[in-house]
Amino acid sequence: xxxxxxxxxxxxxxxxxxxxxxxxxxxxxxxxxxxxxxxxxxxxxxxxxxxxxxxxxxxxxxxxxxxxxxxxxxxxxxxxxxxxxxxxxxxxxxxxxxxxxxxxxxxxxxxxxxxxxxxxxxxxxxxxxxxxxxxxxxxxxxxxxxxxxxxxxxxxxxxxxxxxxxxxxxxxxxxxxxxxxxxxxxxx
Amino acid sequence: xxxxxxxxxxxxxxxxxxxxxxxxxxxxxxxxxxxxxxxxxxxxxxxxxxxxxxxxxxxxxxxxxxxxxxxxxxxxxxxxxxxxxxxxxxxxxxxxxxxxxxxxxxxxxxxxxxxxxxxxxxxxxxxxxxxxxxxxxxxxxxxxxxxxxxxxxxxxxxxxxxxxxxxxxxxxxxxxxxxxxxxxxxxxxxxxxxxxxxxxxxxxxxxxxxxxxxxxxxxxxxxxxxxxxxxxxxxxxxxxxxxxxxxxxxxxxxxxxxxxxxxxxxxxxxxxxxxxxxxxxxxxxxxxxxxxxxxxxxxxxxxxxxxxxxxxxxxxxxxxxxxxxxxxxxxxxxxxxxxxxxxxxxxxxxxxxxxxxxxxxxxxxxxxxxxxxxxxxxxxxxxxxxxxxxxxxxxxxxxxxxxxxxxxxxxxxxxxxxxxxxxxxxx
Numbered sequence: 001x002x003x004x005x006x007x008x009x010x011x012x013x014x015x016x017x018x019x020x021x022x023x024x025x026x027x028x029x030x031x032x033x034x035x036x037x038x039x040x041x042x043x044x045x046x047x048x049x050x051x052x053x054x055x056x057x058x059x060x061x062x063x064x065x066x067x068x069x070x071x072x073x074x075x076x077x078x079x080x081x082x083x084x085x086x087x088x089x090x091x092x093x094x095x096x097x098x099x100x101x102x103x104x105x106x107x108x109x110x111x112x113x114x115x116x117x118x119x120x121x122x123x124x125x126x127x128x129x130x131x132x133x134x135x136x137x138x139x140x141x142x143x144x145x146x147x148x149x150x151x152x153x154x155x156x157x158x159x160x161x162x163x164x165x166x167x168x169x170x171x172x173x174x175x176x177x178x179x180x181x182x183x184x185x186x187x188x
Numbered sequence: 189x190x191x192x193x194x195x196x197x198x199x200x201x202x203x204x205x206x207x208x209x210x211x212x213x214x215x216x217x218x219x220x221x222x223x224x225x226x227x228x229x230x231x232x233x234x235x236x237x238x239x240x241x242x243x244x245x246x247x248x249x250x251x252x253x254x255x256x257x258x259x260x261x262x263x264x265x266x267x268x269x270x271x272x273x274x275x276x277x278x279x280x281x282x283x284x285x286x287x288x289x290x291x292x293x294x295x296x297x298x299x300x301x302x303x304x305x306x307x308x309x310x311x312x313x314x315x316x317x318x319x320x321x322x323x324x325x326x327x328x329x330x331x332x333x334x335x336x337x338x339x340x341x342x343x344x345x346x347x348x349x350x351x352x353x354x355x356x357x358x359x360x361x362x363x364x365x366x367x368x369x370x371x372x373x374x375x376x377x378x379x380x381x382x383x384x385x386x387x388x389x390x391x392x393x394x395x396x397x398x399x400x401x402x403x404x405x406x407x408x409x410x411x412x413x414x415x416x417x418x419x420x421x422x423x424x425x426x427x428x429x430x431x432x433x434x435x436x437x438x439x440x441x442x443x444x445x446x447x448x449x450x451x452x453x454x455x456x457x458x459x460x461x462x463x464x465x466x467x468x469x470x471x472x473x474x475x476x477x478x479x480x481x482x483x484x485x486x487x488x489x490x491x492x493x494x495x496x497x498x499x500x501x502x503x504x505x506x507x508x509x510x511x512x513x514x515x516x517x518x519x520x521x522x523x524x525x526x527x528x529x530x531x532x533x534x535x536x537x538x539x540x541x542x543x544x545x546x547x548x549x550x551x552x553x554x555x556x557x558x559x560x561x562x563x564x565x566x567x568x569x570x571x572x573x574x575x576x577x578x579x580x581x582x583x584x585x586x587x588x589x590x591x592x593x594x595x596x597x598x599x600x601x602x603x604x605x606x607x608x609x610x611x612x613x614x615x
Contacts, residue, residue: 044369047383053373073470077374080470103495124470128501130354130375131347131472151474152351153490153557167492169499 058188071136073124076187080124082136086159091117093146094160104171108160111174121177122161126150128168133157193422195223226425227432228413230600236439237301243440244294249392251287261385263378266341267466285455291333292458293447295481307539309527310412316519317405323515325398332391335384337479344460346467347476349376358505375469415599416527417592424596475556483553484546485511487565490557514576521576524584534587542575
């Protein structure tokens, strides 16, 4: 038995400093833990949009057929996109509002691109809980501010698609887009 | 575990003896839900709903596994495969209606089970863990039911998925990436449908696992009873089998009759006709409502209409999750040492007010988001939180409870077993 007691490394039972066994323990568990965390990453990341979903993330829209006062619904990233040709009266109505009085202060200029103020391009996704607001289709209710009206929880948007009334926190989202010519826009 | 006078398992047949020495499974069952589990002798019919919840889960698992043999979780064909089940699969209509109606009945019995726990103070020491595990089961049930409702890929399925995952977008900064991550896209589509199906199949078995823990935690102190006083001796209990297996069997019969009445005569009564329209990402139904069992929580979600420090949307989401998380603290909010509501005159009045309040919330949650329902749900939601955070702690401190019987047996012999859910203050 006496020989067994002397197989321990010197300094192991003195009580001070790091014991060799503790070090091995911590190192082994940390190594395995880091490995497990690395494996976890792809398990979580697989839930993000896949390549084929992302591949549909850019579209081109032809504006030539949209008359003044008309709007179309198209699909961008599997969600409705509203493209609206504003009338002069609608632009005036949007410009008349003092932005500082709004919940999400923005002017019509900030929500359109320079030189194309009549083209209001927004997501057709209510910023409250994601319903499709009415107002883009022929004969749909446009709400009391002449823009869009969400029937789910009663959010009302104006002619610049800014939130004016109801539970939605933000204006309808303006996606990234650029005019490729006077009548073609690339969204996304 | 259990009381010292519990019956002991003694296998007589050589085969059961052989099995008992190698895998004592019959012994486990005997001690858990057999003659080896002593139960207070004065349980009323409100104590049936635990077993009924288990039966409802059983129905859901059996019908669900069969439905999964015929259903296709692909956004292109999911709706048609459900119609295929309804029209072509032998008895498919019955299995699907049994599953859909079964979900509603599962919630009915679970809500009554929770009601029982709230009135008779079953959440109090030493049964806090039973209550907490029950709430975990409830949350898992809600997640499972929500994902199951998405699978038919009708209009309500699609927009339900959009609105509920949209709740996560209310979280500041990381909200929208979380929603995209949950859906695997920018809107509900094939990726979302597939993962919902996978999880909808998995979660019921997780629920079954937590039920095992729920029952395990229950059997440490043993079942509570309508008087709320502790078991004092063998005269206060009867063996679970045959006494409560018989009583639960009777309750199960009544449950199945009611279930079959709805299943065969009004299978769509609790559903929504819009879900028979295939999902259309470009058109939102005019009136989106969740299934009836989510209405009270949906009313709380919609009750917030004004920004106050945080956006109204975030308040709604926090309040909705908070209304359930609050229940996790209930054992420590209600400090009264008396468990049963029958002996708590003030508590009893506020308890019934809470029940009415939740029913009002449910009614508002199922109504369109317009006045007067918005204002009523605001008041009702405020009262819901006030009940748990203000009224209950104060009542449990101020109230003078009625005298308790000396023992369960004494209460039974005097005809005051507390077995009735009395509304008088006499207990």
